[in-house]
Amino acid sequence: MNPGVKALQEVGIEIVSVDPCSDAECAAESASLTRWQFQDLKNAAKRKPEVDLVLHGSDEYGLARKSLTEAQWERGLTKAAGQNLARWLMEMPANHMTPTIFARHAVDLLGRAGGDGISIKVEAHDEAWASNQGMNSFLAVAQGSSEPPVFLEITYNNLPSKEKPIVIVGKGITFDTGGISIKPSANMDKMRGDMGGAACTLATILTAANLRLPLHLKGLIPLAENMPGGKAIKPGDVVKAMNGKTIQIDNTDAEGRLILADALAYAQQTYQPNLVLDIATLTGAINVALGSSAAGVFTNSNALWHLVHQSSFTTGDRVWRMPLWKHFQSALESQLADLNNVGKTGAGGSCSAAAFLKEFTDAPHWMHLDIAGVGGVVDGSDVPYLAKGMTGRPTRTLIEVLSRISQSEDLQNMF
Template identity: 55%
Template sequence: MRALVLTTVRRMGGKSLRRLLTQRYHQSRYDGFASSASTRQSSKGVVLGFYEPASDDKGKSRQDAVHGTASFAKFDQQLDGLLTRTLTATGYHGGKLKRGKTRTLHNLDDTYSSAVLVSLGPAKAGLNHQENWDESRENVRIAASAAAVALRTVECVEADVDTCGDAEAMAEGALLKQYAYDELKDKKKRKSLLKLSPLSVNNDKRSDRERWERGVCLADGQNYARTLMETPSNLKLPRMLAERILEDLSKVDGVKVTVRDEKWVAEKAMGSFLAVSQGSVEPLRLLEITFNGEDKEGVDVALVGKGITFDTGGISIKPSANMDLMRGDMGGAACTAAAIKTAAQLKLPVNLLGVIPICENMPSGSATRPGDVVRSMSGKTIQIDNTDAEGRLILCDALWYAQEEFKPKYLIDLATLTGAIRVALGSSAAGCFTNDQKMWETMLEASVHTGDRVWRMPLFRQFAEQMTSSHLADLNNISNRTGGGACTAAGFLWEFIKKDQKWMHMDIAGVSENKDEVPYLGKGFSGRPTRTLVEFFKRISRISDSSTGSKTFTS
């Protein structure tokens, strides 16, 4: 019967075939195409990838044969060319099947209720220097996300997914797209995750499985950061956030989490950190997270993440519009915890430290006032002229502590620090300020690999000088000039970096949210740049130089 149906399709004219295939897209069951699966319907789907046709000199699609992946070709052969004819009849050569576009077939056999054919874009995509990413990997992520949406549309609950030449990117795109913070909604409104498995027809199935599992781990890490950011502030008071990270990360082999309280912070003379928290009735916390992937002394990379669980602006209060988004002002803390958690799960051979200062920035009778002067842990005094420039105040003490106590080789702080970086870069890339060229090159390479981009911003001495021109203290927490707000914030932090310390400041305010800019992320907090940080860790795995014993970057 099946052979008869396919033979009939082959004999049909173009218009008749197009009409019949169109009916297949808009109905859930087709008696003419159904196999025995129509009576015992499966809820399992399959995803198969194909490439856009090449273009001629005039930019029009050439009338070449359909080019699909190895898995696509195998299924197409088993179905006597049905997949190829489907694409040809529905716009393949008309430019209608660009990257991320899908076609869905139903009831192909007893195993799969639906087959989603998804475009991977041009076959020869690769490193795009203009976009600063690997376009082939981005195309795979976008295709995977589109396929996940298509599978949910036809109510599949599980699927075998063509790895499309990059199992890691395929897993990332599929899982990142499915994320939704819905744990506070009625159970009927929650969306369950698809059960996805890699589909490979090559001889390296074990390698594809390992790459897929790595992609799942990376996506889970970014989604963990998104969950921490999305959690309402009344459910992540400083002590609650500290307890949650303690509970979650303590389950991961090799990770140790220590929670410090207000008394400890005071004993360390972190007056700048204390000044931000004093307007809230909720006591601050400071987290230390360690992961030793190598059995050696020393910290390779220390991360310092801003953990403001709600930012009203303090006495310099913010406008009410969109203030609810200030629940995500601890994005640096979320990405710090998530990146270390993911690195530990991947068993990366690197020693990591996370220092996370956590508090609220609230107005009250006990809050810091504009014009107040505080003494930081470094001994430098700070005139606080704007209480809404609080992130740098908690970071400077945490940065100094990380250097004093642990002497890391590389130090990175990340924070949703300034609206100015959003003005400068939008949501395209995290702004990076650094005093080390090699550190920057490695972070850039990591971001090209992950598609979660970074962009180098200027760290001129001029910006630091604008922050040290204070009437009452060594520094002011705001600049004495207008413009360059993200740069002067970095200049302020630079004053707390020791002479030989290799350091990078990442302002992630612009990338912390997603509307529709990144197709494989839904709307809401993004968890960026968690995957780029993990890739950075991977690329600085330690290699001992035979003569000096020094460590070098590896890609």
């Protein structure tokens, strides 16, 4: 199916009729992911034609069968649209996707998804609010940039009886130079996608709203740039996070964990959730370990691991469990503070980063997804059904996790 849609697109076909192949939802996802391409900033003459997808053969079925097939088709298109939104947000250059602009998109997109008894609220908290909360770790990263930081808080509630929300936290570094610990210039342009966790978080919650899932969700997205300005944090600086723990910052390019620390602490202190998922393009080490084959996941909950693992089989977007041992926490000892933001040796970098995050949540079911290997640019051969560019992975796996929770009373009681 994927080669067919690509081939027809290449020769300028604008409408493609897709056979449901006994699974209309899967067919819709596959075709929609394949046809998507980022062309927003190209001259109209250089753009390839957009392809419209239609469900083939629905007239051959009886009314009940047709209704079921079309519903599955629409559900598949909705899920694929979620991942494609994440791709679009990640692909947009950093001067077109600052923290403020990202927040505006969130307000607009989620504002249009509400109604019909579903409560959606989006709050774009400013720097003063974050300072009053004691989010010094988050603000330390932002202080090197002239772009103001934004702490985005999203509430989706289609289950008023559920007191504690499921919390999803997404890393929102809209451009990452590395700060004073500056990155090499080669491929630095790809750091426009360092807000992949934020993109997946927004896309997942929007898709949950479009699917009308009966859930209570909170999305927390700290948004900032990591720049080497005159006010930037320096190696050796010490800051106090929202939960009172002090952090020695020996590497300013390990900034994602600093902004997530305050977001996780805020979730813990404000909502005391049973389930927390944090998503981040956090470490190059996970790309070395797993490449684009799977997202690396770290969790304190076997039940949550099994749920996410099973969901990944359904979506075909795999995950792989990584160790969360005390060994990695001991590597974060600091001479000056409670914690260092990097391990002593640099070995096991993705594991020590996860161990760092664990210091900021007490949720009985917490999972950190390091998506640095799966979320970034692919060349078209790593994932054949995606065009070259940012992938938006693993948005559909997150949507599947939420869908399964929404359909299970036992899971809703657990989480």
